[in-house]
Amino acid sequence: MGVTIYDVAKKANVSMATVSRVINGNTNVKPTTRQKVIDAINELGFRPNAVARGLASRKTTSVGVIIPDISNLFFAELARGIEDIASMYKYHIILSSSDQQKTKELDLLDNMLEKQVDGVIFMGSSVTDEHIEAFDRANVPVILAATVDESQSLPSVNIDYYQAMKEAVESISDDTTSGIGFVTSPLNAKINDMKKQGYIDALKERSLPFNEESIFDGDDSYNSGIEAANQFLSLSQPPKAIIASSDEMALGVIHGAQDNGVKIPEELNVIGFDNTRLANMVRPTLTSVLQPMYDIGAVSMRLLTKLLQGEDIEQEQITLPHRIVERDSTK
Amino acid sequence: MGVTIYDVAKKANVSMATVSRVINGNTNVKPTTRQKVIDAINELGFRPNAVARGLASRKTTSVGVIIPDISNLFFAELARGIEDIASMYKYHIILSSSDQQKTKELDLLDNMLEKQVDGVIFMGSSVTDEHIEAFDRANVPVILAATVDESQSLPSVNIDYYQAMKEAVESISDDTTSGIGFVTSPLNAKINDMKKQGYIDALKERSLPFNEESIFDGDDSYNSGIEAANQFLSLSQPPKAIIASSDEMALGVIHGAQDNGVKIPEELNVIGFDNTRLANMVRPTLTSVLQPMYDIGAVSMRLLTKLLQGEDIEQEQITLPHRIVERDSTK
DNA sequence: GTGAAAGCGCTAACAG
DNA sequence: CTGTTAGCGCTTTCAC
Numbered sequence: 001m002g003v004t005i006y007d008v009a010k011k012a013n014v015s016m017a018t019v020s021r022v023i024n025g026n027t028n029v030k031p032t033t034r035q036k037v038i039d040a041i042n043e044l045g046f047r048p049n050a051v052a053r054g055l056a057s058r059k060t061t062s063v064g065v066i067i068p069d070i071s072n073l074f075f076a077e078l079a080r081g082i083e084d085i086a087s088m089y090k091y092h093i094i095l096s097s098s099d100q101q102k103t104k105e106l107d108l109l110d111n112m113l114e115k116q117v118d119g120v121i122f123m124g125s126s127v128t129d130e131h132i133e134a135f136d137r138a139n140v141p142v143i144l145a146a147t148v149d150e151s152q153s154l155p156s157v158n159i160d161y162y163q164a165m166k167e168a169v170e171s172i173s174d175d176t177t178s179g180i181g182f183v184t185s186p187l188n189a190k191i192n193d194m195k196k197q198g199y200i201d202a203l204k205e206r207s208l209p210f211n212e213e214s215i216f217d218g219d220d221s222y223n224s225g226i227e228a229a230n231q232f233l234s235l236s237q238p239p240k241a242i243i244a245s246s247d248e249m250a251l252g253v254i255h256g257a258q259d260n261g262v263k264i265p266e267e268l269n270v271i272g273f274d275n276t277r278l279a280n281m282v283r284p285t286l287t288s289v290l291q292p293m294y295d296i297g298a299v300s301m302r303l304l305t306k307l308l309q310g311e312d313i314e315q316e317q318i319t320l321p322h323r324i325v326e327r328d329s330t331k
Numbered sequence: 332m333g334v335t336i337y338d339v340a341k342k343a344n345v346s347m348a349t350v351s352r353v354i355n356g357n358t359n360v361k362p363t364t365r366q367k368v369i370d371a372i373n374e375l376g377f378r379p380n381a382v383a384r385g386l387a388s389r390k391t392t393s394v395g396v397i398i399p400d401i402s403n404l405f406f407a408e409l410a411r412g413i414e415d416i417a418s419m420y421k422y423h424i425i426l427s428s429s430d431q432q433k434t435k436e437l438d439l440l441d442n443m444l445e446k447q448v449d450g451v452i453f454m455g456s457s458v459t460d461e462h463i464e465a466f467d468r469a470n471v472p473v474i475l476a477a478t479v480d481e482s483q484s485l486p487s488v489n490i491d492y493y494q495a496m497k498e499a500v501e502s503i504s505d506d507t508t509s510g511i512g513f514v515t516s517p518l519n520a521k522i523n524d525m526k527k528q529g530y531i532d533a534l535k536e537r538s539l540p541f542n543e544e545s546i547f548d549g550d551d552s553y554n555s556g557i558e559a560a561n562q563f564l565s566l567s568q569p570p571k572a573i574i575a576s577s578d579e580m581a582l583g584v585i586h587g588a589q590d591n592g593v594k595i596p597e598e599l600n601v602i603g604f605d606n607t608r609l610a611n612m613v614r615p616t617l618t619s620v621l622q623p624m625y626d627i628g629a630v631s632m633r634l635l636t637k638l639l640q641g642e643d644i645e646q647e648q649i650t651l652p653h654r655i656v657e658r659d660s661t662k
Numbered sequence: 663g664t665g666a667a668a669g670c671g672c673t674a675a676c677a678g
Numbered sequence: 679c680t681g682t683t684a685g686c687g688c689t690t691t692c693a694c
Contacts, residue, residue: 004671015681020673028679045468050445051385052671055686060382062425062446071411071625073404080402083428092446094393095426097414114381115393115423137376222612251612258614281553281582281609283589294402335687346665351689361663383687386670 003044012040023048054116062092063304064112064120068100068187073276074246074293075123078146081297082121089305091118100125100187106134113138119304121297123147126190127154141307145300146293148190155307155316157300161191164289164322165198165243168271169206171287171324172241173331179209179237183228183244183253185220192245195273199243214239218249225252226259233260241269241330247278250286254329270329284328292320334375343371354379385447393423394635395443395451399431399518404607405577405624406454409477412628413452420636422449431456431518437465444469450635452628454478457521458485472638476631477624479521486638486647488631492522495620495653496529496574499602500537502618502655503572504662510540512570514559514580516551523576526604530574545570549580556583557590564591572600572661578609581617585660600661615659623651 005023009016014033021029022037054060065082067075079095086093094112098105105124112120119141127149135142135154144156169180182199184192196215203210216231218224225244229252232239244250250272254264262268264284272279275290299318306313340347345364352360353368385391396413398406410426417424425443429436436455443451450472458480466473466485475487500511513530515523527546534541547562549555556575560583563570575581581603585595593599595615603610606621630649637644
């Protein structure tokens with residue numbers, strides 16, 4: 001560029017300190033002086049250099065966001081939540097996808113810290129001791145969004161996955177004979193484990209059958225939902241309901257079942273997870289466990305701003321409400 | 332933090348200049364010295380400060396990305412392409428959603444420039460003179476991704492929207508009596524105009540009827556697709572085919588038609604645009620115009636790295652290939 | 663092959 | 679209310 005705070009100072013016949021004050025909205029400047037400076041800024045087309053400011057102030061007003069995959073609907077929605085609040089508080093987002101690979105996650109964190117981000121929002125499948133160590137060394141606040149850490153030592157924003165899943169199972173109408181299938185995935189391993197536990201406990205409470213065949217390990221894709229349906233329907237005693245840990249897999253289940261001539265919901269109930277826009281884009285429409293992705297992102301970022309600005313925090317581990325949105329794929 | 336290049340220098344008994352050389356892989360350092368420095372770096376847990384480096388070198392290795400809406404499947408995919416190439420070349424991404432509002436776009440650009448980004452990738456609905464001016468003042472390269480600018484003065488990456496749409500119309504089987512409907516949206520106005528022109532020209536060539544009723548102005552949402560279907564089917568002479576400018580709207584069209592008891596593709600052909608994952612998640616599966624979103628992002632970023640590193644550019648306005656992926660919603 | 667020194671553009675005491 | 683003066687941590691000539 002070229003034009004600096006110093007050029008502005010000269011043009012306005014003041015010191016650079018005064019220019020700095022004007023730029024930063026410091027009130028201790030006489031209105032006339034302020035105006036002189038503002039005029040000079042406009043005439044010169046001066047644009048403050050945030051890098052220099054960052055070096056001097058040790059604050060960059062940018063936060064790092066480590067996300068598994070930005071092209072995934074679920075995370076993209078979450079990212080939007082983060083972003084909206086960030087821009088509301090004048091922060092910038094440095095965004096990187098990790099594909100949930102630990103080395104990549106750790107590398108990204110390091111790179112972001114080199115860039116002197118003021119804080120980090122982390123989304124990942126599991127939080128290992130190595131992660132915790134790295135977060136500690138970071139010296140800036142790190143928030144977990146839609147990510148659980150068993151040690152509970154980090155600020156985080158989640159829903160109660162265990163309970164949500166349990167309710168999903170309970171929402172299925174009574175019929176004590178046949179079982180309920182569950183389609184899981186390795187993505188977000190920790191969270192899916194919690195869902196699985198909720199699923200198992202709920203079955204137990206209802207004295208419904210459970211065995212290894214009750215669970216299908218998908219990969220979070222539509223196609224693995226189709227495979228799951230085929231698998232379940234080929235059992236000697238097919239389940240009367242299938243719950244998938246993502247909407248996309250649930251859509252696959254619906255279509256897979258329909259391709260087998262199974263009527264939904266009459267012969268098979270299907271429940272998805274996340275209540276993404278997809279839930280409305282299928283016939284029958286999909287009953288799904290609403291997980292407020294956007295809000296998780298927004299609340300995470302808000303929490304981070306509080307941490308950054310030294311505001312009081314009542315609660316560092318936040319649990320947002322979930323709810324089952326009933327549509328036509330059940331009952 | 333605390334530990335600086337200076338601490339490392341002291342510990343290794345060299346000058347900070349030498350440490351700097353080691354960090355930057357400068358070859359003019361004696362191997363033994365280099366090793367001493369590296370040891371010191373590790374012992375101290377030194378992490379270079381990219382902000383200071385940015386100030387001194389006037390390069391930040393970060394690029395700004397202005398995107399309409401990161402939670403939109405189409406753009407999210409594009410963003411992933413940008414990101415993958417960026418990280419391959421050690422650049423960071425500063426990402427912000429503009430909602431295609433001009434003021435926001437311009438503001439974001441300004442903010443990013445203050446942060447001294449080395450370049451910008453811009454996605455937006457239309458490129459006005461004001462945009463061009465702002466891009467000029469930027470003093471860093473700006474690339475348009477999936478965004479057309481009539482003046483053709485900026486580097487850009489797109490497909491041939493006009494031609495793609497024309498081919499979509501041509502792909503519909505002959506039947507000279509009834510017309511073909513088009514569902515458009517204000518999003519990406521410029522691009523949709525080109526599609527519209529391709530649509531109109533193709534109709535003309537096939538001597539198919541065209542009037543105002545042939546076009547439905549949607550809003551890019553699933554629901555507006557449903558409305559479009561209702562609207563078209565209520566015409567005295569309903570079209571025998573409907574093309575939507577996005578897959579999500581096309582899905583709406585399919586379901587809207589099916590809800591009216593219309594059989595697809597027997598009674599109505601439907602074609603979407605973008606060939607997103609959605610195209611496989613409907614019954615019947617959706618024929619769609621493949622637009623390589625990921626590639627558009629990747630190629631844009633690659634182009635930017637070339638510009639940034641002074642590599643030779645053969646072509647600044649890149650047109651990527653498109654293609655119609657036929658599925659069960661047509662013929 | 664290595665060191666000294668001068669900035670990069672701005673913030674932040676500290677005076678006055 | 680305003681100016682002076684140090685840095686922030688690193689890169690980059692220019693010497694030696």
